[in-house]
Amino acid sequence: MELKPFEKRLYLSSPTMHGDELKFMTEAYETNWMSTVGANINEAEKLICEKIGCRDAVALSSGTAALHLAIRLAGERLYGQPKVGHGVLEGKRVFCSDVTFDATVNPVAYEGGEAVFIDTEEDTWNLDPVALEKAFEIYPEVKLLVMVHLYGTPAKVDEIRQVCDRHGVLIIEDAAESLGATYKGKQTGLFGDYNIISFNGNKIITGSSGGMLLTDNTDDANRVRKWSTQAREDAQWYQHEELGYNYRMSNVIAGVIRGQIPYLDEHIAQKKAIYMRYREGLKDLPVTMNPYDEANSEPNFWLSCILIDRDAMCRQVRSEKDVLYETEPGKSCPTEIFETLLKYNAEGRPVWKPMHMQPIYRMNPFITRSGSGRARSNAYIQENGFNDVGCDLFDRGLCLPSDNKMTPDQQDMIIEIIKRCFS
């Protein structure tokens, strides 16, 4: 196969519009509902409730805003309302997924809490319930967990829920990447005590930005609606008894989301076809795809990723921001594939760098199956085997172009490029 650079960049995941989005945005413009109130917001909330099966969905400016307000709901329920100017989690520890985008855990810090990172399991690349149980031996006082479904793959929800119930812990479920994915036939976004989704531009459906808090508790939904509009009290004048935020979704953005929701299942089918095509096309290489529990879950296949077998890794050394590798016949590494894809105008990305390895969170506790763990160097891992799963996934894992507009021919070229990296 002759390889030449793609004329247009192939992305990990870019927005796919269908036409109705523009119609609903135009409607907002023509009716002058250019604000955080309007029919698009009401409809988008209603459509998401119908799709997911929750009683209430609160449309917000981002998934991060939804997580922040979920933290505030959980924090006030557990610890009471803080004095103004103080975080609701001040002095409190919160268990968190470790391999995730930092937006999952930053709201814990916004509210003064300390994230305790829980290592990852290898079956779904999500929070490890065994490490979670271990964490309660070390921090029995913890009352809150924030967990993610990475790349649209449902976590081991039942096992995590059992551990949390045993210890009386509330769960915030970050389903930002997993909209439309199911676990045991139930949509993600229904498993936490508080749940969020995102409509960021890279997500499976998008509003360009936006997020929602999902709940079956209408009182919680009403509190979040109020907080998201500066916590105005019901009075003629601006009256405030609680701290508020400007977190409500715009009616223009909601128009885009309203137009996208009917296409969620189509996008999932396209993403699944991409995943399966990679799995088939790469099956003779020393790599595996990001795994999922085929008996119990159906991911939304948002991003397809590969993990290179340990003995097929060429030498790769990463510093904080730079990386070097040495080519070796028959071997490769995420960096070599990433850089080669880039030469052909295609986007890859290393698996999300674990939170416990991030400079901002490096001093936070990190718990593995064997207890308290710390990030180690690649050299240490090569000599002693990996000591934490997240670090290992980061070392050997790469997200591949997973855009649902990618054609089979283009994907065949990506597969060929990857094959040549191992030749």
Ligand SMILES: Cc1ncc(COP(=O)(O)O)c(C=O)c1O
């Ligand atoms: C796992 C995860 N959580 C939270 C977020 C935050 O969502 P948003 O970008 O809508 O704030 C994102 C993505 O952006 C994400 O991938």
